[in-house]
Amino acid sequence: MLAKARQNRALRWLGRQILNTPQPASYFDPLAEAINPMWVQAYTPARVERIFTETHDTKTLVLRPARRWGGFQAGQHVNLGVDIEGVRRQRTFSLSSSPRLWQDNGQITLTIKRHPGGRVTNWLHDHLEEGAVLGLTDAFGDFLLPSVAKPLLFIAGGSGITPILSQLESLAAEDYRAPVTLLYFVRTRKDTIARETITALAARYSALTVRILATHDNASPRSLNGSDLDSVPGLTARDVFLCGPGGLMDLATELLYQRGIRDSQVHCTFFAPPTIASLSKEALGGDVRFVRSALSVDSTGDATLLEIAEAAGLHPQSGCRMGICHQCSCRKTSGTVINRLTGKPSGPGEESVQLCVSVPRGPVTLDV
Ligand code: FES
Incomplete structure (x- = not known):
């Protein structure tokens, strides 16, 4: 009888511990993982x-x-x-x-x-x-289609086609009734991802025009040029969606601006973290203090706070490593960092920073 009462007390105590923990899943998941x-x-x-x-x-x-x-x-x-x-x-x-x-x-x-x-x-x-x-994880990101129908131009490079495939499938499924053009740049024809899917889409969705352009199939490589854009009917009225390597995105943006496309018409998603080309590397780096880990690391060059932390044996939370998911966001309590995506410096005081795209410029203190 006494043993039974003790057992019940112990079970009630265990139940309270599990329910009060911020992550009850951590108690059950190892068991669940083994069963199913x-x-x-x-x-x-x-x-x-x-x-x-x-x-x-x-x-x-x-x-x-x-x-x-x-x-x-x-x-x-x-x-x-x-x-x-x-x-x-x-x-x-x-x-x-x-x-x-x-x-x-x-x-x-x-x-x-x-x-x-x-x-x-x-x-x-x-x-x-x-x-x-x-x-x-849950889905995230704001590379989203417009809510009202307007003419669209998609420019994709290599595996930058992946979110655009989803968007084109979605437009076809809802029979989006405005002109849609895809310029898809691949290294050679053999590197075309989802060729059959794209061909089938273009065949069944009459608003869609597709051009697949190989940059290295001939002796003299080609890239996106002004005439590719000038061949798109009604270019300046279109919203433009860009996804591909940094070089293609920079070139596309420059050519589009030259043709009168406004910033608000251009939607980009990053394919890889941009590098800081325009800043002198001597100005970057510094002593990074990870306060909660009681660790200081002297960094040089354009390594990000995430790279510096990992090289020092820390494991801060991270996901995309390119400034999209915000999983690596943490408190900077002092110091200046440069954002790799924008090239802009932060303020010197306390604020939230993304470790994966922030490069220290001088001493920085983090709540990590
Ligand atoms: S890891 Fe995704 S924003 Fe830094």
Whole structure:
């Protein structure tokens, strides 16, 4: 009798501890993961239903997230979590399927290019198998289609086509009735991602015009030029969506501005963190103090606060590593940082900074 009362007291105590903890999932998830990984609560589990090859270095994953996942809008991204050699790693990828596929079939797709030296993309290409379960965050990002129909121009380079595929599928699904043009730059024809999908889209969606332009198929390489833009009917009335390597995006923006397109008409999403080309590297770096970790690191050059922290053995939270997801945001209590995306300096005082795109300029103190 006494033993039973003690047992009940112990169970009540355990229940209170679990319910009072800020992350009850951390108690149950290891057990859930062992029984059925789709029951895990700390992230949304997504089963890999199919993997297919797009090009020699790009694959598409067809995933079925648990039904509690919140869905997405065309052009958004998710962080994908994978365990590699016992370490949980997250990277950001754009959703390449239409939101309609999720609504109707409960599936999404991510189209992933292998990055040379990229730990996560190489693991996904070499080791991921159908049937495995990956972790997803909620979707995020503001690379979104306009809410009222207006003429659109999409300029994509390489794997920058992925969020645009989702947007084009979405426009076709809702039969968006304004002219839509895609200029898709690939290195060679063989590097065209989702060629069949794009061809089929253009065939069934009459508002869409597609030009696929190979930059290195001939002896003299070509890039985007003014006449590519001048061939787009009614160019200056269009909203423009850009996604691709930094060089293509910079060139496109410059050519569009020269043709009278306004800043408010241009929508970009970053494909990789831009580098600080215009700032002298001697001006960058400094002593970075991670106060909560009781650690100081002297940095030089244009390493970001995230890179500096990781090189010192710290593991601050991060996701996309390119300034999109805000998972790495933390308090800077003093010092100036340069934002890699804008090249602009922060103020000297207390404020929130994104570790992955902030480069110290002089001594910086962080609440990390
Ligand atoms: S890791 Fe995503 S914004 Fe820094």
